[in-house]
Amino acid sequence: MSEGASVRVFVITGPSGVGKGTLIRGLFERIPGLELSVSATTRRPRPGERDGVDYHFLTPEQFEERVRAGGFLEHATYSGNRYGTLRSEVLRRLEQGSPVVLEIEVQGARQVREALPDAVAVFIAPPSPEALRERLLHRGTDTPAEMERRLRTAEIELQAQYEFRHVIVNDEVERATEELAAVVRQALARAE
Ligand code: 5GP
Numbered sequence: 001m002s003e004g005a006s007v008r009v010f011v012i013t014g015p016s017g018v019g020k021g022t023l024i025r026g027l028f029e030r031i032p033g034l035e036l037s038v039s040a041t042t043r044r045p046r047p048g049e050r051d052g053v054d055y056h057f058l059t060p061e062q063f064e065e066r067v068r069a070g071g072f073l074e075h076a077t078y079s080g081n082r083y084g085t086l087r088s089e090v091l092r093r094l095e096q097g098s099p100v101v102l103e104i105e106v107q108g109a110r111q112v113r114e115a116l117p118d119a120v121a122v123f124i125a126p127p128s129p130e131a132l133r134e135r136l137l138h139r140g141t142d143t144p145a146e147m148e149r150r151l152r153t154a155e156i157e158l159q160a161q162y163e164f165r166h167v168i169v170n171d172e173v174e175r176a177t178e179e180l181a182a183v184v185r186q187a188l189a190r191a192e
Contacts, residue, residue, distance in 0.1 A: 007118045007191040008099040009090065010034075010184055013109035014124035014161075015154035016079070017136035019170045020103050023124060026177030027101070031184055035098040037089040040066065043081035046141050056086070074104065074111035079149050083108065099188060106160040120187045122180060123164035127171040129155065 012020050028034055040056040042063050051057045058066070063082050066072060075084030085102055093100045102112065112119050126132035132154055136147060161167050166183050170176045 007120070007187060008094060009112070009116055009119040010099065010101045010187070011109050011112050011119055011121040012101060012103050012124060012180075013106050013121060013164070015126070015132055015157040016105065016150050017132055017139060017154060018124045018126050019135070019173065019176075020124050022173055023168075023170060023177050023180050024101060024103055026173065027180050027184060030177070030181040031188075033098055034184070035093040035096075035100050037085055037093065037100050037102050039083055039089075039102075039104065040072075040075075040086055041081055041083045043083075073115060074108040076105060076107035076111075078105050078107070079146065079153055085112070099184075099191075106157045110160075110163070120166070120183065121164050122166040122168060122183055123161045124176070124180075125158070125161050125167055125169050127169055129158060132158070 012024055014020055024036065028036070038052065038054070038056060040058050040063060042058055042060050045051065045054070045057055049055065060082070063084070066084070066086070067075060071086055071088070072084040073087045073090055075082060083105065085104060085108065090100050090102070104112070109121055113121055126135070133151060136150055136154065142150065168176050168179045
């Protein structure tokens with residue numbers, strides 16, 4: 001991956017439940033031509049999730065095979081499951097000339113920062129820790145034990161925001177999406 005190309009890699013990170021996905025959907029509506037990298041995970045699909053669309057759902061063995069083969073740009077264990085960005089997902093899109101967006105947790109974002117220093121990383125923060133807790137509790141897609149685990153992880157993840165140059169507070173979706181779009185537009189203009 002060349003230096004110049006990595007300016008066209010956008011890492012959207014932040015705690016689970018902060019609304020990364022919603023902001024990214026708004027970003028795609030505002031800026032045409034962006035492509036989302038489909039991550040691999042060992043987590044089981046939630047109702048409605050499709051293999052190859054929402055994630056590449058892998059068994060732990062398949063995931064480990066890819067790790068050994070050097071297939072991941074980054075990978076991490078999150079809340080007991082493994083997640084990773086496949087190099088092929090990112091490369092294919094960059095080669096087609098499309099800027100690529102990664103929606104990943106903090107450990108992975110740090111690895112991308114090391115591997116691709118020119119990638120643009122944005123941390124999405126909640127208005128308050130309580131607001132994040134509320135969101136996670138009301139999402140209702142996880143078991144109570146899973147939820148507790150995610151809440152603890154989210155508290156630790158919040159501390160990581162100080163490592164990122166761009167921090168966007170998701171207090172109001174429209175406003176936060178505009179701010180994210182502005183960061184991406186500026187970086188794309190610089191990369192031209
Ligand atoms: P979920 O299980 O809720 O879909 O995702 C849990 C967390 O893993 C979220 O913070 C999500 O952004 C993150 N995640 C999704 N894909 C990847 C990936 O490829 N790498 C890393 N490091 N984190 C990911």
